[in-house]
Structure formats: C-alpha cells, structure tokens
Amino acid sequence: AQSVTQPDIHITVSEGASLELRCNYSYGATPYLFWYVQSPGQGLQLLLKYFSGDTLVQGIKGFEAEFKRSQSSFNLRKPSVHWSDAAEYFCAVVSPSGGSYIPTFGRGTSLIVHP
Amino acid sequence: GAGVSQSPRYKVAKRGQDVALRCDPISGHVSLFWYQQALGQGPEFLTYFQNEAQLDKSGLPSDRFFAERPEGSVSTLKIQRTQQEDSAVYLCASSLVGAGKIYEQYFGPGTRLTVT
Numbered sequence: 001a002q003s004v005t006q007p008d009i010h011i012t013v014s015e016g017a018s019l020e021l022r023c024n025y026s027y028g029a030t031p032y033l034f035w036y037v038q039s040p041g042q043g044l045q046l047l048l049k050y051f052s053g054d055t056l057v058q059g060i061k062g063f064e065a066e067f068k069r070s071q072s073s074f075n076l077r078k079p080s081v082h083w084s085d086a087a088e089y090f091c092a093v094v095s096p097s098g099g100s101y102i103p104t105f106g107r108g109t110s111l112i113v114h115p
Numbered sequence: 116g117a118g119v120s121q122s123p124r125y126k127v128a129k130r131g132q133d134v135a136l137r138c139d140p141i142s143g144h145v146s147l148f149w150y151q152q153a154l155g156q157g158p159e160f161l162t163y164f165q166n167e168a169q170l171d172k173s174g175l176p177s178d179r180f181f182a183e184r185p186e187g188s189v190s191t192l193k194i195q196r197t198q199q200e201d202s203a204v205y206l207c208a209s210s211l212v213g214a215g216k217i218y219e220q221y222f223g224p225g226t227r228l229t230v231t
Contacts (some may be wrong), residue, residue, distance in 0.1 A: 044158070046219060051218075103162075105157030
C-alpha cells in the first residue's frame with residue numbers, strides 16, 4: 001500500500017534560519033508530489049507540486065522542494081524562515097498510474113519559529 | 116475571488132445526533148472532495164464528486180456517512196447517529212479538471228465537529 005512519512009512531528013527554527021522538512025514516500029512508480037501548508041483555523045494551501053521534469057521545484061512564499069528518486073524523498077526547503085511561516089506542513093502523494101487523483105497525506109510537521 | 120467556504124465552522128453534537136456539514140466550492144470548479152482530519156493527523160479522503168456525480172466514496176468510514184451534491188455546486192456531508200470517533204475536522208476542497216488541474220485542490224477552512 002502507498003504511504004507517506006513525515007518523520008518530524010515538530011521542527012523549531014529561529015527566524016532567519018534555513019529550513020528543511022522531510023518527506024519520504026513508498027510507491028511502486030514515480031508519483032505526483034505536493035506540499036501543503038495549514039495555518040491555525042485555516043484550510044490547506046498548496047505550496048508547490050512535482051509531476052515530472054526538473055527535480056527542483058519552486059513554490060509560493062519562497063519555498064522549494066527537491067525530488068530524489070533514489071531516496072524516495074521530496075523534502076521542502078526555505079533559505080530564510082519568517083515568523084509568519086509558523087504552521088503545519090503536509091506532504092502529499094498521488095499515484096496517477098492507476099488513474100487515481102486521490103492524495104495520500106503525511107501526518108504533518110509542525111513548524112515553530114523563534115524570534 | 117471567493118474561496119471555498121464551509122459552514123458551520125464549529126459543531127458540537129451529542130452522541131446519536133445527526134449533523135449536516137455544508138461546502139460551497141469555488142464557482143466553476145467541477146471537482147469536489149471531502150476529507151476527514153483527526154487531531155494531529157493529515158487529511159484522509161472520504162468522497163469525491165464530479166459535478167453532481169459521486170464518483171468515489173471509498174473513504175466513507177461507515178454507512179452513517181452520506182454526501183450529496185445535487186446540483187453540481189454546493190455539497191452536504193451528513194453524518195447520522197454521530198459517535199465520539201467522528202470528532203474531527205471535516206475539510207472540503209474543490210478543483211477544476213483537465214491538464215492536471217484536478218490535482219490543484221483549493222481547501223476550505225473546515226468544520227470542526229465535536230461529539231460529546
């Protein structure tokens with residue numbers, strides 16, 4: 001069965017520091033990959049997505065992610081974190097090979113930003 | 116423009132009561148998804164509509180859960196005889212279709228259901 005792992009439940013960084021949130025997936029073929037952000041009391045917002053092609057993808061709010069097939073990973077990065085980035089981050093995967101469009105989400109990583 | 120809206124934002128129900136949760140998708144979005152998000156977890160798929168057709172309801176946890184979208188716009192998720200394990204945030208998302216657009220889902224703020 002397909003699965004998505006976000007190994008870090010909480011990540012704490014200082015404002016201005018760099019950030020990397022980890023995501024690993026288990027699929028038979030290359031899936032479509034997504035990162036979402038959820039602020040308290042809000043719905044999820046799509047940060048970026050990877051379908052194919054260049055393995056480094058740029059998203060909104062200064063985020064980027066890199067797809068590494070050999071490691072089955074799609075880690076999210078930001079070079080300098082702002083206090084407003086404090087939120088819950090979800091990695092999601094879709095396996096389109098079977099015609100599916102239903103994402104499987106990881107359990108999320110809570111980002112805490114210290115001033 | 117207006118995003119996805121959901122109502123009510125918070126709902127407290129006594130065990131055994133029926134509840135109805137409403138979702139207003141973005142105008143023109145053909146696809147509509149419902150998810151259940153338990154505390155500390157990621158969203159889990161419940162059901163999917165394309166226009167008024169319910170194409171996938173494989174994620175509905177029991178026959179107490181029922182969803183409809185009769186005119187292809189507003190959708191309602193109904194839970195009958197609520198149980199404590201139904202306590203969660205229920206998220207609605209909508210999207211266009213075609214050229215990968217179905218994967219770009221726009222989420223509402225959710226309805227937090229607490230069953231006491």
